[in-house]
Amino acid sequence: MTDVQDKPAAIAETGGGVVATLFRFQSVFGLLAVFVAAIIFSPRRDGQILFVSADNLANVVRAVSEIGIIAVGMTFVILIGGIDLSVGAVLGLAAVGSAVLMVESDWGFLPSVVVVLLIGLVFGALQGMATSMIGIQSFIVTLAGLQIARGLARIWSDGQGVAIAYGDGPDEAPESFAILGERTFGGLVPIPVLIFAVVAIAAVVFLRVSAFSRHLYAVGGNEKAARLSGVPVTRVKIAVFAVCGLLAALAGIVHAVQLNQGSPNDGIGYELDAIAAVVIGGTSLAGGRGSVAGTVAGALLLGVLNNILALNNIDSNIQLLIKGLVIVAAAALQRLRPTS
Amino acid sequence: MRNLKLPLAAAAVAALVLAGCGTTSERTSDQPSAQGAKACKGADGKYVIGMSQANVAEPYRQRMDDDIKAAAAEVPQFEVKFADAAQDNAKQVADVENYITQQIDLLIISPNEAKPLTAVVKKAYDKGIPVLVLDRKVEGDAYTGFIGGDNVQIGTEAGKYVAEKVLPNGGTVVELKGLAGATPQAERNQGFATGIAANPKIKIIATASGDWLREKGQAQMDALLKANPKIDVVYAHNDPMAEGAYLAAKAVGREKEMKFIGIDALPIPSGGIKAVEQGRLTATFTYPTNGKEAIAAAKKLLVDCTTIDKTQTLPTRLIDKANAAAIYAEENPTG
Numbered sequence: 124m125t126d127v128q129d130k131p132a133a134i135a136e137t138g139g140g141v142v143a144t145l146f147r148f149q150s151v152f153g154l155l156a157v158f159v160a161a162i163i164f165s166p167r168r169d170g171q172i173l174f175v176s177a178d179n180l181a182n183v184v185r186a187v188s189e190i191g192i193i194a195v196g197m198t199f200v201i202l203i204g205g206i207d208l209s210v211g212a213v214l215g216l217a218a219v220g221s222a223v224l225m226v227e228s229d230w231g232f233l234p235s236v237v238v239v240l241l242i243g244l245v246f247g248a249l250q251g252m253a254t255s256m257i258g259i260q261s262f263i264v265t266l267a268g269l270q271i272a273r274g275l276a277r278i279w280s281d282g283q284g285v286a287i288a289y290g291d292g293p294d295e296a297p298e299s300f301a302i303l304g305e306r307t308f309g310g311l312v313p314i315p316v317l318i319f320a321v322v323a324i325a326a327v328v329f330l331r332v333s334a335f336s337r338h339l340y341a342v343g344g345n346e347k348a349a350r351l352s353g354v355p356v357t358r359v360k361i362a363v364f365a366v367c368g369l370l371a372a373l374a375g376i377v378h379a380v381q382l383n384q385g386s387p388n389d390g391i392g393y394e395l396d397a398i399a400a401v402v403i404g405g406t407s408l409a410g411g412r413g414s415v416a417g418t419v420a421g422a423l424l425l426g427v428l429n430n431i432l433a434l435n436n437i438d439s440n441i442q443l444l445i446k447g448l449v450i451v452a453a454a455a456l457q458r459l460r461p462t463s
Numbered sequence: 464m465r466n467l468k469l470p471l472a473a474a475a476v477a478a479l480v481l482a483g484c485g486t487t488s489e490r491t492s493d494q495p496s497a498q499g500a501k502a503c504k505g506a507d508g509k510y511v512i513g514m515s516q517a518n519v520a521e522p523y524r525q526r527m528d529d530d531i532k533a534a535a536a537e538v539p540q541f542e543v544k545f546a547d548a549a550q551d552n553a554k555q556v557a558d559v560e561n562y563i564t565q566q567i568d569l570l571i572i573s574p575n576e577a578k579p580l581t582a583v584v585k586k587a588y589d590k591g592i593p594v595l596v597l598d599r600k601v602e603g604d605a606y607t608g609f610i611g612g613d614n615v616q617i618g619t620e621a622g623k624y625v626a627e628k629v630l631p632n633g634g635t636v637v638e639l640k641g642l643a644g645a646t647p648q649a650e651r652n653q654g655f656a657t658g659i660a661a662n663p664k665i666k667i668i669a670t671a672s673g674d675w676l677r678e679k680g681q682a683q684m685d686a687l688l689k690a691n692p693k694i695d696v697v698y699a700h701n702d703p704m705a706e707g708a709y710l711a712a713k714a715v716g717r718e719k720e721m722k723f724i725g726i727d728a729l730p731i732p733s734g735g736i737k738a739v740e741q742g743r744l745t746a747t748f749t750y751p752t753n754g755k756e757a758i759a760a761a762k763k764l765l766v767d768c769t770t771i772d773k774t775q776t777l778p779t780r781l782i783d784k785a786n787a788a789a790i791y792a793e794e795n796p797t798g
Contacts, residue, residue, distance in 0.1 A: 168566055179564045186557045282644050286578045382552050382579035389552065433561040439519070439547040 146460040150404045150420035153453070157424050161431040173434060177311055185381075187426035188319035189214070191419060192374040193393060194400040195326045196367035198418045201401050203343045203363050204410025205261035209250065209268035210371040210397060213243055214390035216276040217375025222285035222385025225296035232299040240372050246272065247368020251361035261364075269394070276387035284386035287379065304380040315377045322370065326415040339363065343410030399446075400425055403453040405460075421453070502568060502593055503768035510569065510765045512543045513562035517575035517599075518550040523752065526729055527573060527597065530754025538762055552579035559583045563590060569765060571757050573597040581605075593764050597753040608760055610753040610775045614650035617726055617748050617779045621651075622658015624746060624781060625696055626665055629722055633664025634695035637687050639673040639680050639708055641700040651700045651726060668694070673704040680704030684711035694721045702727045702735030702747055709743045726750060728782045730794035740787035751777035 145152060165174030173179060193210045200207045217239045224235040250268045254261040288294070289301045306313045330336040338359045341349040350356045374393075379385045404421030406413025428449065432442045504510075512535065519525045528545055535541045546562070548555030552575050560583060562570055570587050574580040577600055585605035588594045594606040625636065638655070641648035659665045669687050673680035680699060687694070688711060697712075699705035705725030712718040722745040728735040735747035760771045782790060 166565060173564050173566075176564065179561075182557065182560045182564065186553070186560075189553070284576060284578065378553065382556070383582065384552070384576070384578045386552070386576070386579075391551070429557070430561065433546060433558065434565060436544040436546075439545070439549075 146456070147405070148417070148420075149453070149456050149460075150417045150424060153403065154420045154424040154427070157427050157431075161427050164431060164435060166434055174431060179430070179434075181306070181311055181313055181316070183426050183430045184316045184319075184423070185313040186429070187422050188313070188315040189374045189378050189381075190393060190396045190400060190425070191319045191422040192322050192370050192377065194397040194404075194418045194422050195322050195415055196370035197394075197397045197401050198326070198404070198406055198413060198415050199339065199363045200261070200367045201343075201398075201406050201408060202339055202410060202413055203360060204346065205254065205360070205363070206265065206398070206408075207247075207250070207261065207268075207364065207367050207371075208265040208394050209246070209272055210367065210374075211390040211393035211395075212269045212272035212276065213246055213368055213371035214375040214378055214393055215387055216246075216272045216279070217243055217372035218379035218382075218385040218389050219276045219280040219285060219387050220372075220385070221300075221376050221379040222287050222296075223279055225300060226285055226287055226294055229293055232297045235300075236376060239376055240369055243368040243370075243372020243375070244365050245368070247371070248361050248365035250368070251364030254364070255357040255360035273387070280385065280387045282387060284384045284388075287383045287385065300380060303377060304383075315381065318373070318377060322373070323415060323419045330415060335359070335362075340411055343412070345411070396425070399450050402450060405453070405457060407457065424449075502591065503765055505768060506540065506766055508540060508765065510540050510542070510761075511565070511567045512541055512569045512571060512761055513559075513565070513567040514543055514545045515555055515558045515562065515570065515572040516545065516547050517555060517573050519547045520549065522729055522731060522733065523727060523750070524573065526731055526734075527752040527754045530752050531571065531758055534755045534758035538758065538766070540766055541758070541761070548575055550575055552576055555580060556583045559587055563587050563592065567592060569593045569595070569761050571595045571597060571761070572601075573753075574599050574601055577601050593761075595757050595760055597757055604773070607764065608771045608773055608775060610756050610760065610777065612751045612753075612779065613776050614647045614750075615654040615657075616776075617750060618651040618654020618656075619658040620654075620779055620781065621698060621724055621726065621746075621748055622655040623661065624658075624748075625655075625698065625724065626659045626662035629724075629745065630662070630665055630695055633662065633666075635666055635668045635691070635693060636696045636698055637684075637691065637694050638667055638670040639683060639697065639699040639704045640670055641672075641704075642674045643672055645675075648700055655698060673699065673707065675701055675704065677703040677707040677710075680707030681711045682707075684708035685714075688712060688715055688717060697721055697723045699723070699725050701725060702729070702738060702744065705735070705744050705747070706738055709738075722746075728780070730791050736782050736787050736791045736794075739782050739784060740791065742784070746781060746783045749780040749782065751779075753777060 161174045162172060165172045167173060197207060197210065220239040220242060221235055224230040224238065250264050253259055253264045287296050289296050289298050303314050338354045341354050342356050342359050346356060378389060400422035401418050402408065403424055404417030406417060428446065432445065514528065514531055516524055516528055519528060531543060535543045546558035548558055555575050559572065563586065570592050572584060572594065581602040584594055584601045585603065588605045596606045596609045598611050600609055640652055668691055671683035671687060673683050680703065684707060697705065697708045699708055702725035705723045709718055709723050712721060723743065725735050725744050725747040728747040728749040730736050735744060738744040739747055756775065756777060763769045763771050
């Protein structure tokens with residue numbers, strides 16, 4: 124992608140007719156298609172479509188929320204032409220951190236969450252510095268970051284999952300933490316889904332209104348040109364990696380509360396699921412083009428696909444094949460997309 | 464974004480309308496108890512069983528699934544579905560939730576870890592689905608039955624075998640342990656110490672951690688062989704590590720000097736029973752996959768309408784040269 128874009132053109136492209144619209148929102152239409160297919164192929168019982176039962180839909184979105192939160196941060200990183208392989212390990216580190224601070228160190232809810240989020244933020248910022256100031260490719264930096272975060276998580280937890288029990292006593296996490304794993308609105312909407320929704324909406328709005336987003340697309344479109352035209356490339360990169368680390372840590376907190384445990388081995392491979400969601404969402408791995416809305420649709424598409432394959436008891440090995448093909452198909456669609 | 468609103472809104476509306484149409488009448492109301500009494504429709508019923516496996520990449524767990532499949536094929540009323548969590552707790556939670564959505568008649572689960580799976584297993588149990596937990600436990604008592612082996616007892620049997628049969632006049636033992644921090648590792652270690660205590664002339668001269676892996680067992684054994692000029696017995700916490708140790712000893716021409724003892728005895732071509740039959744290992748001890756027993760318990764609950772024990776501990780069996788071929792054939796009736 125060598126075209127210089129002086130505004131967030133990719134999400135504000137004008138005109139183009141039906142075809143362009145189809146391509147621009149391929150993941151949204153893809154999501155709709157998969158959703159309809161899921162209804163058609165859903166197993167039924169007593170005339171009831173199991174897929175669309177409120178409980179099942181809540182499960183689908185809840186299962187997606189962690190990857191979704193990570194994928195929003197990943198979208199920013201990929202928009203500037205980078206990649207972050209450390210997010211799964213940072214999730215594990217944050218899950219361990221939440222559990223150790225609240226259960227073993229007896230910290231309160233708020234200080235624990237703030238410190239864990241800060242750890243993610245700083246970890247991401249350091250990776251951003253390494254890639255922007257030393258000039259190491261982000262693939263290498265975050266590959267190293269993956270190992271470091273995983274190592275830190277193992278050291279912090281003594282290599283063991285830290286179980287979380289709730290209560291006022293010592294070795295118990297505050298009850299207020301447990302709320303993050305519960306459901307609201309009449310037991311229908313899981314709190315992790317609300318957190319994911321808030322993160323996604325904030326990211327969409329941010330990309331629409333802030334001047335910073337123009338810098339972001341500029342760096343991803345053509346870093347050299349952006350630098351020449353006065354964009355603070357180094358600051359943009361550090362900020363983007365910091366946000367990605369922060370969101371990975373947030374996902375780690377959500378992860379810990381849902382599983383009642385902070386395990387140093389959790390989140391292995393989550394970076395790949397997040398990247399898959401971003402790619403299906405139509406964001407170009409070359410940078411400079413893509414949207415958070417697409418990523419959200421991509422994450423939901425993967426979640427619905429996982430769910431309907433499981434409800435139909437498709438063999439787990441075949442499931443892997445199907446998911447792989449969907450990712451390839453999404454990437455192929457991007458190649459067909461008419462350039463603006 | 465304005466172009467996005469319409470399709471999203473349409474999807475949301477569609478979801479709400481459809482969700483409203485499909486009323487969620489769960490079976491909670493008519494089946495308050497998960498003891499199987501109400502789930503039982505007798506021999507005329509048809510039953511869908513969901514099996515949630517922690518990680519089929521481990522041969523032991525693949526064999527557990529295979530045993531369940533084979534045993535269920537003998538029960539015409541049963542249809543078994545399988546899900547694999549690929550060692551991911553979050554995935555296994557989703558797998559069980561999906562089974563609940565499908566309104567299965569019975570859940571079999573071999574949990575990846577206890578704590579993260581406890582809540583979702585309880586959720587299934589509270590909805591009236593009988594739950595059989597295999598190999599690894601969950602916390603609390605919200606399940607119908609647990610079936611598993613006893614690692615302390617297996618270690619003790621291995622220790623007694625070494626003390627009485629292999630080294631009655633005493634000798635030296637090196638121990639290759641499983642992954643540090645894993646419960647079976649601690650239990651197989653502790654049981655063995657108890658077992659050899661009867662013969663004070665036996666000394667454990669070295670221990671090393673092989674992390675359950677063949678290649679790690681081999682590497683550790685390389686070092687142990689250099690450090691120890693005389694080794695009589697290698698006791699490994701599983702067969703792959705014992706096989707790795709055998710390879711290390713063979714590489715320096717010392718494999719005849721010592722006996723190799725393993726645990727697990729999987730009845731598969733790459734498993735411990737074959738290794739004993741072919742003479743690489745002297746003995747191994749079965750660690751039950753619990754698959755057959757799980758289907759037998761499911762049959763009791765669903766077809767025979769009886770109850771089962773809350774905890775069923777399966778005994779271990781010694782596999783040596785004398786019985787290896789016969790037991791392999793017995794465990795693989797068609798092949």
